[in-house]
Structures are given as structure tokens and as C-alpha cells.
Amino acid sequence: MPYILNGDKDVKEMLKTVGVRTVDELYSHLPDAIKLREGVDLPKGLSELDTRRKVTALAEKNKTLGRYNSFLGAGYYDHYVPSAVNFLISHSNFLTAYTPYQPECSQGILQAIYEYQSYICLLTGMDVSNASMFDGASSAAEAVLMALRISRKQKIVVAGLLHPEYAQVLNTYLSGLNLKVVEVPAAANGAIDLKALQGALDSDTGVCLFQSPNFFGLIEDIEKISALAKANNTLTVMATNPMSLGLLKAPGTLGVDIVCGEGQPLGGSLNLGGPGFGFLAAKNDCLRQMPGRIVGKTKDRDGRTAYCLTLAAREQHIRREKATSNICSNQSLNAITAAVYLSVLGKEGFKSAAANSCANAQYLYKRLKEMRGVSLPYSNLFFNEFVWTTENAINILNRLKEKGIVGGYYLGKDFVNHKNAVLSCCTEKKSKEEIDTFINTLALILHG
Amino acid sequence: MAELKFSKTHEWVRVEGNAAVIGITDHAQKELGDIVFVELPRVGEKVKKDGRFGTVESTKAASELYSPLSGETIGANSDLAKAPQLVNESPLDKGWMIKIKIADLGDLKDLMDEAAYNSFIASEKH
Numbered sequence: 001m002p003y004i005l006n007g008d009k010d011v012k013e014m015l016k017t018v019g020v021r022t023v024d025e026l027y028s029h030l031p032d033a034i035k036l037r038e039g040v041d042l043p044k045g046l047s048e049l050d051t052r053r054k055v056t057a058l059a060e061k062n063k064t065l066g067r068y069n070s071f072l073g074a075g076y077y078d079h080y081v082p083s084a085v086n087f088l089i090s091h092s093n094f095l096t097a098y099t100p101y102q103p104e105c106s107q108g109i110l111q112a113i114y115e116y117q118s119y120i121c122l123l124t125g126m127d128v129s130n131a132s133m134f135d136g137a138s139s140a141a142e143a144v145l146m147a148l149r150i151s152r153k154q155k156i157v158v159a160g161l162l163h164p165e166y167a168q169v170l171n172t173y174l175s176g177l178n179l180k181v182v183e184v185p186a187a188a189n190g191a192i193d194l195k196a197l198q199g200a201l202d203s204d205t206g207v208c209l210f211q212s213p214n215f216f217g218l219i220e221d222i223e224k225i226s227a228l229a230k231a232n233n234t235l236t237v238m239a240t241n242p243m244s245l246g247l248l249k250a251p252g253t254l255g256v257d258i259v260c261g262e263g264q265p266l267g268g269s270l271n272l273g274g275p276g277f278g279f280l281a282a283k284n285d286c287l288r289q290m291p292g293r294i295v296g297k298t299k300d301r302d303g304r305t306a307y308c309l310t311l312a313a314r315e316q317h318i319r320r321e322k323a324t325s326n327i328c329s330n331q332s333l334n335a336i337t338a339a340v341y342l343s344v345l346g347k348e349g350f351k352s353a354a355a356n357s358c359a360n361a362q363y364l365y366k367r368l369k370e371m372r373g374v375s376l377p378y379s380n381l382f383f384n385e386f387v388w389t390t391e392n393a394i395n396i397l398n399r400l401k402e403k404g405i406v407g408g409y410y411l412g413k414d415f416v417n418h419k420n421a422v423l424s425c426c427t428e429k430k431s432k433e434e435i436d437t438f439i440n441t442l443a444l445i446l447h448g
Numbered sequence: 449m450a451e452l453k454f455s456k457t458h459e460w461v462r463v464e465g466n467a468a469v470i471g472i473t474d475h476a477q478k479e480l481g482d483i484v485f486v487e488l489p490r491v492g493e494k495v496k497k498d499g500r501f502g503t504v505e506s507t508k509a510a511s512e513l514y515s516p517l518s519g520e521t522i523g524a525n526s527d528l529a530k531a532p533q534l535v536n537e538s539p540l541d542k543g544w545m546i547k548i549k550i551a552d553l554g555d556l557k558d559l560m561d562e563a564a565y566n567s568f569i570a571s572e573k574h
Contacts (some may be wrong), residue, residue, distance in 0.1 A: 152490075288485065288487075313484075313485070313505040313506075313507075313509070313510040318509060318510050319510050322503070322510075
């Protein structure tokens, strides 16, 4: 629907219908002190050509990722999005709809969201998924609260290398609540210390939150972690990169109770870091405590298949402060984008994108292993990113950037004991040439 | 059937020795409409007189369940998980919700008998 200003004729007609003479009369109830006296101080309007010039000059101040050979990951990943995806989601019915939940006029979108939910269940090996949440970090926090409601216990164990921003957001969600958080650090090999985890689990532990692949890119022993938790009557929440599920076993088949994470890798561009979406999926018996919108499939009164929001009695407009969450919306467009992306790639295409991401990362790892002056501190399996260290890492990263290469995420930012560590990522977009260029440039910088 | 006692929040109590079986009344289930889910306490959980012991969800609302007596939960109707409609079909019998060990039998005097409850709901209508 286009937005067109009211013309003078339209304004006159509306004023007459309402029964006032001027628009100012509509504000007569407001105190004079807050009313605008003079006009707004704006510069003279520019022509379309001049506007275009000015805005382009401003935009040029940004360095877009496309201009760099980037190995940046750490939660947001640069995968290839086929043109068909953006074409399909640009349909105004998808693009401009706002909270499109009314079944009488939103069957198309509700069906699309239902299919998104179905895809998430397929990928995660879970029974139910919600219609999406705002981002990975908040989906993890909500998953933890969900698990606590189900277990009716007060203690949370956070195990291993969780994305630092997820930890911060979880902290925000927990502030003011009388809940105990126990951190189980990673072992020297970067994976969760299973002995320490077992020691931390007690009769009061309602949930264990962990991430796999973890923040350092390493794949955790999900089966063992789930088993330890189950033996202790503790629920597991696993945060994951959904792209990794194109290659790795579905967490639902490994004993995990709730899966969550950032959905951006599924067809989302990097876009200055957002918007993305959070996904949340669980086993059937957790359904009643799930936050967020859920679309269900049913029949209308004529017996035809229809879609609508369901299990609304979990939500705040019915339960108020006893609701599972105060979220009353979803990231429809981003979630539908994920569904479109998966359907365009298909099962084999998705597996292929994941496998190639991993293969490229393996190649980078192999080449860095041969590099004098670079160490690879962890040897466990990784999916698409891993840690390497070098003396004066910040300086090296800056010099790489001067040569048009974003070497990776500097871990010293978040981890005091990793002042010389970098997290580097490869997606299926990386070519062998780009990786070789990185290696050769790094070699020149290190060895002159 | 032993005589039932009623609370102002539309729960009924059937005393069995020093235990009480609790559910919601026919009036309550009618007001709620089709019941789709009942959330009940676990065995061992304590309940307080006039305190919330669970929730009953219909398609249009979620209502709190209040215990007419204080005590400890010794049973919860597991049939309601698969068949919540039992509360609509048989609110005083098959749709029972919890059984508690009564903490203070004296609390029973604060409850209404059937006649008083029927007058109460008649006066509630406007």
C-alpha cells in the first residue's frame, strides 16, 4: 500500500466532517507552552539528484563487508543468499505486514510461519517450535526461564563457552529474580569440563545452558552433557548455529530438551548486525511452558485446512503476569525468510552449504597450522570457525585490514586470558583463492 | 456420596477422613467453557487455604484454582492431562483435581454447604 499525503481538498473535507475549521483547532486542548510557535528549522529541500548525491556520500563513509575478504563469524555468518529468496520475501504481503496474526485475513502468512516452525523442528529434531523470537540471545534467556518453569527449580548451570552477549542478555533477564547461576568453565581443551559439570549439578539445578558449536567454534559432547543432566533431573538448553544442523546430528536426537539460537545464518544478510531472529524448539511435553507466538494447523467450520495462533492461554494478554513471557510478537519476515531460504536450497543444498563452510574452515586451519608464528590452541572438532593465536594479535589484525582482509573476531575483547587470540570463520562463500590470499598476506606481515 | 462443601471461588471439597478431594463446581465449568488444560501441583506440594494451587485453561481464558483448605497434596488427577474435558463432563466426580491431607479440619467451617452455595451463585448473577 503506497503512502500518499492528504491534499488540501481532502483536509478540508475531513475538517468539515469532524466539525472544526482548522487543523490547529484539533490541538486546542493542549497547553500553549508545548505547542510549536515558529516553523521547524530545516534546510531548504534538495532536488532528487542532489539528495541522491548527498546520501550516497554519506553511505560511502561505511565500509561494507563486500569490500573486504572477511573471516568474521562469532554468531553472525556471511552465507550466500540466492536471489530467489529476496525476491520472494519482497512480496508486499510478507514485507509490509505488521503482526499478521488474524486468521480471517492472514492465512498466507500464518501458513508460511507454520512451515517455518516445521523446518525448525526438522533441523533440531524437536516436536514443537514457536513462531520465532527477536534474536538468539533473548531466545536463550527465554529458554532458560522456560526450563525453570517446567522443572520448578531455582538453579541454573551455564556450562562452557557461551557467546558473551548471550551471557549478558541472560543476566539482564535474571536481574531482580531470586535465581542462582553457577558457571562451569571450559576445560583446557576448550570443551565443557564434564567432571566439573557433574559436580555442579545438584538436586536444585533446574536447567543447564550450553552452546554447541561453542563460542570458540568447538563442537561439544552433546550426548554426554544431556545424559549427565538427565541423570540429575536437570533440563538441557542448547544454543546452536542452525547452519551447523545441516551437517551435525539434530540435538533432539541426542537428548537435548530445548534448542535455541540465532536464525540469521538461514537466509539473513549481515545488515550491520540485525535484524535477525531467535528460534526456540522443544519436546512436546514442554509445549505448555513455551514462550512466544505459536501457529497451529486446524480446520475451519467448513472443514477446510486453516492456520491460526494457538495455545494463546500461555500469553500475557490472557495470563498477564503469569504468562510464559511478555513477548507478543515474532520476527515474521526474518523467520519466513529462513523458511524460503531452506526451501530454495532444499535438503541437499543446505547440507552442501554447511559441508562447504566446514571444509573451507578446515582448509584455513590446515594452512594456519603450517604458519610460523601462529599457534592453534585447540584440536577438537569444529564446524565453521576456530581459534588461532599470534603475538600482538590486535596489531596483526589491523595490518590485515589495511590490506583489505578482516582476519577474524578479536577474542581479547571478551576474554582476559586470550589477549592474542582470534576467532576466524569460513562460510561456503569463501573461495580457495580468498583463503590463500589471507594466508599469503599474513605470512608477509609476520615474516616480512 | 459424602456431603460437599463449597468455596466462594467455586471449588468443592469432599472430606474423606483427614483427607479432602477438591475440584471445581458445575457452575464454574459452565462459565469457563471447553476446558483444554489443567495445571495441578505435584504430590508433596503444600497448598494454603485461599492460595492458588493450579490453573485451569479454557479456549478463552486461564483461571486460577484456589484451595479451600490448607494441606499437603497427596494426589492429583492424572486423567486430566489426556482428558481435560472430564472437568466439563463430570466436574464433581471424574473431573476431580487434587486430594490433600487436611492441615486444619477447623477450616471447613468457613465453607458453604450446597444450599448456601446455590444461593450464593444465584445472587452473583446480575
